[in-house]
Amino acid sequence: MKLNIFKPNKGSGKGSTQQTAVKHPLEGVVFTGIVRDVASNGQAVLEHSCGVAVFVRGAWIGERITVKITAFKKRFAVAHLLSVDEPCEQRITPACRHFMSLTQPHTPSCGGCAWQFVDYDAQLAQKQRWVRSAIERLTGQVSQAALAPIAASAEAMGYRNRAEFKSDGRILGFNAAQSDALIDIKTCGLLNAQVAEYLAALRARLPNPQWIGQKRKGKKSYTLLAVDDAMPAEAIEANVRRPFRQGNSRQNAVLQQWLHDALSPVAGCQSNKVLELFAGSGNFTRTLAALGFEQIIAAEVVPVAVDNLHSLGLPGVQAEVADLFDEAALSTLCKKHDDATILVLDPPREGLMCSKPLFEHTGFERVAYISCDLATCMRDVQGFMAKGYTLVSVLPVDMFPQTPHVELCVLLERTGR
Known part of the structure; x- marks a missing residue:
């Protein structure tokens, strides 16, 4: 047809x-x-x-x-x-008033979380199946040592430490599911206590003519109000994004612990030099410094993040601004640090937009890859395996309960090293 x-x-x-x-x-x-x-x-x-x-x-x-x-x-x-x-046995009543309603099918629903109608154990099981299936397609089989059980979130609700609200001056909230329409969000069960207070404080300022969005190419635009629980309320500025930060603090600690455990066996060797890409403001650089690596090259695209990283004064860390999305710039960076033996990656959802210089670097003995997208991660892992790396272990982490998102911690080692 x-x-x-x-x-x-x-x-x-x-x-x-x-x-x-x-x-x-x-x-x-x-x-x-x-x-x-x-x-x-x-x-x-x-x-x-x-x-x-x-x-x-x-x-x-x-x-x-x-x-x-x-x-x-x-x-x-x-x-x-x-x-x-x-209905299936796993179906439950959604806790959120803004979740899709079958009794009011024409009422737009919030697009923030798609799985509130399913119990948390079923969500975890489905994410584990996705990861297992992806690895099986890559390697043909999955051993218990290679794939760890998914790390569940300590809080299935109330975990979110940051949010980006939108407003048209009259209402404030999130985009509707599969639409750019705005849903007026009075409360959100995913937010932690501090971010929920910010939501209430922002709503108290409605209506607000300063938040009226302008039309662009015939479409209505909204004022962005980004908040996180590490900022003072007076720091909220319209249309200013906050620096990237993992949205679930407890699960971020799980990622940091995984990186610590993955690299601790080689941390004592003075000849090991770490090249960390997409270092941000130092979320994982702190872990590398705590392990005692004497040479850590932390590269990041955003200059402000590199400035923040410099201000930490971490021992052994050299922070650099580099265009990690440009093959020539990445190639120059890899040649400059051709003696690096450990590669740490935390790319955006698109994964490694430029990967050839990394695949051709002959010095990396161990690769620690932290990913927020299963498909692009497996694509990049396949590229490393084609260049002689072995998939050692994978830890799925449930960073955002009530959503289909799954975080991955992947360890690769060069075969024969």
Whole structure:
């Protein structure tokens, strides 16, 4: 079945190549099916009788649901959940008033967390399955030593130490699910106590004409109000992003402990030199310095973050500004530090946009890769393995409960070293 159908625009005149999209015959169709899987974006997957995969928010594996197909996106369809006819055992009542409601299907819902309707153990199990499946595709098998059980968050709610609210001057909150519409958020159960206080304080300043957004290219823009629990309230500035920081403090400590344990066996060797990329303001540089490495090159794209790192005065640390997204700049950095024996990585969600200089560096004996995206991490790990590295261990970390996000800690070693 063709998913994209076009016909000439009758009013375009002879020889015109202008085309008009034709509605797909299944758009608007209502059908009932059983959820077979959950995709990496957190949406449930079921199959229409014609063989088309259909994605829908708010359902879980094994549930019989009724949906309405709303659109096609190349090879798959997107649907709206109408009813859960046979719920799974893991389904629970969402704690948040702003979560999607089946009784009010036309009311926009918050897009911040997609899994509040499923109990926490089921969320953890699904994330573990994703990681196991990804490693199996990479290596063919997964040993117990290679894949550790996922590190659960101490708090399934109330863990978030930072947030970015938006306002149009009248209301304040988050974007709606799959939309740029603004949801007026009165309370959010994911926020920790301090950030929740900031939300209440900002709402007390509504209405606020200074927060009225301007239209850009026909679209409404909103005023950004970024907060975290390490800042004073008077430091909140409109449209100013806060420096990057892991959003769950306790789980960040898990990442730091993993890095400590992964590199402690080689920390005592004076010949080991560490090249840390995407160092930020020193979140993991502190751990490296505490291990006693005498040479730590901490490279970061953002100059302000490097200034913050300098101000820490960590022993053995040399902070550098480097364009880690430019192959020539990264190649220069690798050649400058060709004697580095340990590579530490904490890239953004896109992973290593430039990887060739790292793969060709012959001195790295151990690679510690901390990732916030499973797909790009496995892509990069495959690149290292093709260059003679062995996948030693993987620790999944649940940084953001109630969402499909999973953090990864991956240790690689060069084969034969």
